[in-house]
Amino acid sequence: MFAGTLKTFSITSLIQTCSSDGSSGTIEFSSKKVVIGRIGFKNGDIINANFLDMNGVDAVKQLALLEELDFEFNEKIISPEKNLNVDINFLLIECSRYQDEAREYIEKIKTLFSIQYNIDHVTLYEYRHSVFISPEIFKIRYYEAFDEKDFIVIYWDKNIDARIELLFGEQILTNDLLMFMKNKDIFNDSKV
């Protein structure tokens, strides 16, 4: 059994390690000690994956975008579910391509918002708020969080199929922001 955080051990390295070791078991990914994703292996083959409401390749790709999740490999958990039947090398290439695309996209979004707003940072969302971890209400497509000085917006971006976190350096009107985002066509209407 091994454990760590995705900050120090990337998901691609994790998958490679389990594959080359011929491992059987499940890597569980958790945020604030709540398990929100799993990747299952049998004799080194990746056989299933899920992350919140996503399964298969989509789930692995979402996990590949995150760095703040904790992980733990548990060889005692072997789920019979089979929702992945792809070559591991193909999956790793897909994950790397998606990571690159997402990083590039984040830069675009930063530029897009900074035209109109004083925006402090734009990042891929790391699932820190418990509301997103609750198994039944993860379809939220726009969420606001506030503290004394920060105005945070988390939304599902349809172009990259991922949640993005925006931190504004000023307090802004929700209506204006929603209209701006709708006009820029970054909301997802169907998948979330």
Place this chain on the structure above:
Amino acid sequence: MIPKFDTYYANLHSSFLVFDKFLSFLKNEYFNGFILIEGNNKKDYMFMFEGEPQSCLSTTNAGYKKISPVEFTSLPAKNSFVSVCQCVHEQVDFFSQINTAKQVYSIQAKDNIDPEKLITQCYKGNFTGYIETCSTIARGKIYVYFDKGNILGSMNLNKKDYYFEATPDEISIQKKLLNTDINLYKLSPDVRDKEKDLLSLINCYEKIFKLLEAQGKNRDFPSVWRKCALELSDRFIFLDPFAGEFKYKNGKIDVWEEVNINMAIHGIDELVHLIAKRTAIADNVIMTVKNRYLNLLADYEIRQ
């Protein structure tokens, strides 16, 4: 109890929201579902279908009470949070009438009722309402909603956030209903007494007509209102002064009984505002009367 559905927009703080603009935004999205405002220990709902407001409900100690759209839109107080949940038309229809639920049946666990038969009876009786089980430690409290004899969905209070399950498994529902106290609630949709409403609203507009007539006493009032009515008759046919479907004489309004009440009220409302405009009478003269009928007018979507 109204469950949670897929949340479109969550945790919007009232301080950063211009509520009227937000309603227009949802209208343009042809939104189906409800807006929920939470704060000050209560919850208020506005149900919408294709972006159009349906009914509004507010939580009370006794359950839900109906409130007017005007009351709802003036609600978001400081430090309240707004969420927008999406649901389909049947669900909007059902939950927007949940305030009309009345307990019609109570079954004790000791009665050993067969859950399968109970559900079949609900199917056969085209039942619209819900079954509520009493809370047990093992199973918690569950609700099974029926719409015209079909299971609409269920909700388990034990589960976090009271999420609505649209496709519950009937066998598992039967298991949950077994050996527990059950209450049956039936929805009694609010059927408006439209005749009574029309009388009250006509009374309101008669008062306005009288005021306008009194304020513009140097003018030939019958000729003024007829001209205005003719002007509006392309949209409100009943106002055509030559058709005889609408009359005003000696302080009394007479509308042909076949005219649809919504059409009549909206037409007469536009007419009094046009008369005021043509005779240079301030709108607040009209408002002095309308303010006394705000809730009823709001029910017919008259807001100004």
